[in-house]
Amino acid sequence: MDDPTQAPPSIGGHVVAVPYPGRGHINPMMNLCKMLLSKNSDIIVTFVVTEEWLGFIGSDPKPRNIRFATIPNVIPSEHGRANDFVTFLEAVMTKMEAPFQDLLNRLQPPPTILVSDFYLFWVVRVANKINIPVASFFPMSASFFAVLKHYHLLQQNGHYPVKLSEDGDKRVDYIPGNSAIRLGDFPLSDDSWRSRTLLQSALNAVPWVQKAQYLLFPSIYELEPRAIDALKAEFSIPIYTVGPAIPYFGYGHIDAELGYFQWLDNQPSGSVLYICQGSFLSVSKEQIDEIAGGVRESGVRFLWVQRGESDRLKEMCGGRGLVLPWCDQLRVLQHPAIGGFWSHCGWNSTREGAFSGVPFLAFPIFMDQPLNGKFITEEWKVGWRVRTNVKEDTLITKDEIASLIKKFMDVGRDEARDMRKRSRELKQLCHCAIASGGSSQTNINAFLSHILQSAKPELGHSS
The missing domain is CATH 3.40.50.2000 (Glycogen Phosphorylase B;)
Structure with missing residues (x-):
């Protein structure tokens, strides 16, 4: 494994990717990094994970331009994330920042840009301090981000907390970028201590997005245009849909041993x-x-x-x-x-x-x-x-x-047959987005041009 504190030969830019330590966050972030490298093999990516996660993914196939860097586990791995998710989340919010900052100071070459999971808002704080641009990567849908950003409207309208047995099926239509949503479909809307803690953690990260230089979604514009357009109207920073951020390239080969x-x-x-x-x-x-x-x-x-x-x-x-x-x-x-x-x-x-x-x-x-x-x-x-x-x-x-x-x-039923037809049309829409000239390809190219622009020597890193 390459030593991330040693500078490789000449490169076109250095992306430091910092996912939240969970499978549903690491996978799309890794796929985004692979997509960037498939467009430009001159950049290098340092992918920052906890020691526990390096054990899970360290042997996975990856391009040679991606190297891993580790920080210590936030809690002993035998405790397990699912066993006490709240404790794990709080540890991620409070214990990762200092070792990450230490690692950042040792990385060579100096980073051109940080791509940080939305939930790790402290990465934005660290990046702003040392004048490195940062892209906030929200690992869920743009529509869901719009819900978090406007969650206060639930409270203002007297709909939080939600009493599922009474109001779960009631719909509200005041969340920008979304059609009417059942109250029961809002996240963390009950009044339990666990939900309140997790909700507050997500809401705390929202204001930090405006302090980033870019906002990225592993989505496709055509899947949720209403939310993307609403967010672009609200934010002053560039917003890019860079989806689907799944490992679709080279999916034709199947291991015969499976x-x-x-x-x-x-x-x-x-x-x-x-x-x-x-x-x-x-x-x-x-x-x-x-x-x-x-x-x-x-x-x-x-x-x-x-x-x-x-x-x-x-x-x-x-x-x-x-x-x-x-x-x-x-x-x-x-x-x-x-x-x-x-x-x-x-x-x-x-x-x-x-x-x-x-x-x-x-x-x-x-x-x-x-x-x-x-x-x-x-x-x-x-x-x-x-x-x-x-x-x-x-x-x-x-x-x-x-x-x-x-x-x-x-499939003999009309309803099932119609649904399969729409599924094929949705597939076509996704494939068009990643084709040359498609919305996702255009967005990835635009984001990449920003990275390469930032890599110019006069915009160097100061510590």
């Missing part, structure tokens, strides 16, 4: 339901059991990725499919056998499903996922909701799930 692809090759076109509830937060064990029972009763072919429970679920689901602890999700979604995607609607999965032209069964859990589910089902109309009401703690039974899956996977 046996589940051989299994997919033997399934009829569009016959397999791909199920993934995300890698971090999940639903209750009771709900997972109902989903498994519903999958079995539906009789459809399936490929289910569920970390830590694959053996138990394999028994419950029956012999019509596979249960795996992990898969190469984008390549699976690209496979012609896949006919649907049961998803938690994280923004990474949402973009990958849209890019692949696969219709969704939307089963969001947390944070931005309900709003993404709204886009899938209401705006783009490429999916159905699994849970149609927003009442708290309602268990969806296996009978309901089996009935829904059967209808969803029945």
Whole structure:
């Protein structure tokens, strides 16, 4: 591994990327860096991760111009992020800044620009102090950013906290850049201590975006033009949609050793339901059991990725499919056998499903996922909701799930056929955005030209 404190031979610019230490943040940031390098191989990227995350991703294939630099873990890794997410988040906000600043002083060559996760607002503070431009990278949708930016309107209108049992299905239309949103789809809107703490952490980061020099979204302009236009009208800094920020280049090659692809090759076109509830937060064990029972009763072919429970679920689901602890999700979604995607609607999965032209069964859990589910089902109309009401703690039974899956996977039904047609149109829209002259390519080129401009010697780094 290259030593980031040693200067390589002549370069066109030095990008220092600082993701929040979580999978859903690291992946799009890494994909953005790879895209920049695919456009200009003269720049170098230093990708800053905690020691724990270097262990997870250090051996992943990457361009030679990307090198890792580490800072100490913020909490002992055995504590686990999911076990005490609030403690982990607070540690990220308070314990990473000093070691990052120390690392920054040692990096060679001096950074041209910092690309920082939105949640790590202290990177903007550090960059402003030493006069390095910084791009704030928001790892979710622009529409969700608009919700956070205008969250105070919920309070002003007497809609915070939300009482789900009474008002969850009520819609409000006063968030700029968004059509009417169910109150139950707003993030962290209950009055629990955990939600209040997490919400405050996100809201604290919003004002710092204006102190950055650029705002980047791993999105495509055509997916959410209303939000992008509204934000461009509000912000004085350049805003770029640089999506989809998924590893779409070179996705044609499939490792023959991955046996589940051989299994997919033997399934009829569009016959397999791909199920993934995300890698971090999940639903209750009771709900997972109902989903498994519903999958079995539906009789459809399936490929289910569920970390830590694959053996138990394999028994419950029956012999019509596979249960795996992990898969190469984008390549699976690209496979012609896949006919649907049961998803938690994280923004990474949402973009990958849209890019692949696969219709969704939307089963969001947390944070931005309900709003993404709204886009899938209401705006783009490429999916159905699994849970149609927003009442708290309602268990969806296996009978309901089996009935829904059967209808969803029945391409003979007009409703299902129309949804698949719209999914293909959405795929086309995504592919046009990354083609030469498309919106994302144009934005990436524009951002890259700023980086190269900043790399000129007279705009050097002062410490």
